[in-house]
Amino acid sequence: MEPIKWNDEKIEQHLKHLPPIRDRRSKQELFLKVQANINYKDNKWKRLPTWSLPALATACALVIFGVFAPDLMKNGVQMENSKVAQNSDKMEEKSLDGSADKDQNSAGIMKAEPSIAYHAPYLDKNLKAMKKDWVTVGYLDEQAQLVIPVSFLTDEDYYVNKVNKELKAFNPSDVGLTDSPLEKATITEEEETVVVDFPKDSINEAEEPLLQALISMTFANEGQKAKVELRMNGKNGYEFPRFGTVSEWNLQVPGAPHFRYDAPSTDSFIVSLFSTGVDADSIPKEFTDALEMMDDEQERGLQPLLPKNTVLGVNVISKDDVEITFPDSIKLSANDTEDLMMIDAILLTAESYGFESVKFNNTKLDSIGPYQLDEEIEGVTGSNFYQ
Template sequence: MESSKWTEEEIQKQLEKMPSVKDKRSRELIFHEIEGRLEESKLSKKTTRTWIMPGLATACLLAIILLLVPGTFIKNDVSAPSLHEKPKNNTLVRKEKDEVKEPSPAPEPKQSKKTVRVEEQKKPAAPERSVKPSGPAKPEPTADPPVQRYKVKVPEPSTASIMAAVESGKYHPPMTKTDLAEQMSAGKSVVTVAYSDEQAQFVVPVSFLVNGKGTYADKVQNVLGSFKPERVGLQPTMLNKAKLKEKEGAVVVDLPPGSVSSAEEALLPKILGYTFAYNHEYSNVKFMTGDQPGYKFSNLGPKEEMDITKNSGGANFLYTSPSGDEFLVDSNATSFAGSAGSMQAALDELSKGYKDQKLMPAVPEDIKLTASSSGALTTIRVEGNGLKNDEKTRKMMDALLMTAKNYGSQSVSVTNTNLEAIGPYDLEQPIDNLVGVNFMVVK
């Protein structure tokens, strides 16, 4: 680069020849403008500093969420199936997004419970794995506590204490009126259906709790179609082949031709009586064959109707089926025994039974029962030793109470047992009649 040809003196002279430049503004105006610019500069710096920390806080919070999210995506809890069945709550998601975007001067390095719940709703079905969040703060507990509130606990039926499972091979007791009242308040009713033993020597009435409306005949038809008696060692009857309906206050049994065997024919009045008259629903049965009045039986001949009001009663005994299930059976439900002439005679039979026909006594031989009646109340005095509040004595009580009911008692007072209670029975006050017999769950 070439050096300048101007000397300092020449430059000075040239500058002096230039016109003067002066600021025409006053000192106050210049000072005011400078002061305004300084304020603007301070405000700009302050605003920049205000957004630096929230911006960093938001970035840190998002980074922590990204670290913790994989743990919730792979978390699994089989006890809360409703989580993935319940639709996602959009309001909850929007609130969660707002919380993430909101600046915070001191972010906590832990995952919020709402975030855990939202992420678990997205995908709760993977195997559980714990993930430790980074940061000095103590990690948040696992999301199991909020999950527990979604657990669905199925309550046990209120009749579980008086009903045995079908496959259990245990005793099937009758029901108290208190238990029945609870079931009726829930819309249930009692249906009793008579089945036969494997040798067709007697019928075994089995009671069920059923839902829904309709006639008693309709409910019996539903039980016949859903319950399999073979599972508890009993045999189906001719009613499993029949069509049932109610007409003019009577039950109509429509049977296919030749569907009633000679063995069933001997038990026919008992099958019909324990099925349709045991709960005082019907007193008369009308027969039909293919929509035509009447049915021709092989031994009884043609019949159009039958009175079924006198086919229950007698002393009660214990029958154990081939499956191990235990049932109460009236002596009048058999083809070889009948009802005793009086309640005292029936109580005397309780300790004997018909062992050759597999009807065992429910009362020990060393126990003596004495009955006295006053109106509808029957008092039974028990003489003997060794009674305990156990299942064996419970069976004795059921047989005793069901026998007294068959002879017109509406309540029974049991004395001299040296026990305050046996099973569900309070012996310090009269016991109301039992309801149904051999209750069982339909499966």
């Protein structure tokens, strides 16, 4: 069958043959339906009430967050992991650099590792610039094997007054030391004699062997006093457990090599061999011999500050002046505390043998600590200053 070809005329004729279509709704119903559609279209595009905006914004934000949150979290974790990886790389790089530096400068780093509180001596010119005086008081180590001289900056006063003041003010446990036996005594002076009056039985057997060295190192500084008179409860002579009754001692501090002593705290001191209580006759009589001892281990916790088998050149220019030449094997560092302690130990040893000035040669440094190494160093005063 051939398909019908539609045109306007045929469509019109076809529609005429269709049954009539009538809306059975009343006119009133049709009016209300049309009116409702018009009101709906007018209100549809009106602005929303103000109170509804926050709710709408929140709803929109939640929708957006729900859509993008997984990606954001994923990216955030990736960024954080990236930062951790970068920091880890930096730390590893720093560690590698530190290891390389340590390999290159192992000797210097190993020296600098211990964190110590070192109490250095002063130069007399620096004390004068500060308008300060000084005093030295002897204390004991924890085992009562050594006398540790500790110096203090003071105002000008009678020497015995300064000693009495520091005995009351200073707490030796702050630097790993124990009390001085002098704290038990009444100390006065009569011209060149210092009078030390102990209560009976106040000196124990551990303190007794070191008492003479302790009193000498306290009162014989720069010739302050020549003699100590001992009393017991106001009466002449003190009765010791082993020495018996002693009335007086001459105050002398012989020249002696100096060594390092590390207290149980972080404090380090430079101490004379005389601090061990040894007889003065067993100490080297010559400065050169004393220097030769200063690279050897000692008893009672004394440590050498010169490297083992070090030979220093010594040129005694006069009774007051000496030159010290370092061997090429010693490489000093201006920032190394142990190197400064080595210089101080040599200066204090030279001073104890009566030299007033020391000139160092071949140090390869212009200065270290307070010292200009291209000049003569003179006026080293006190030892182990505590502030």
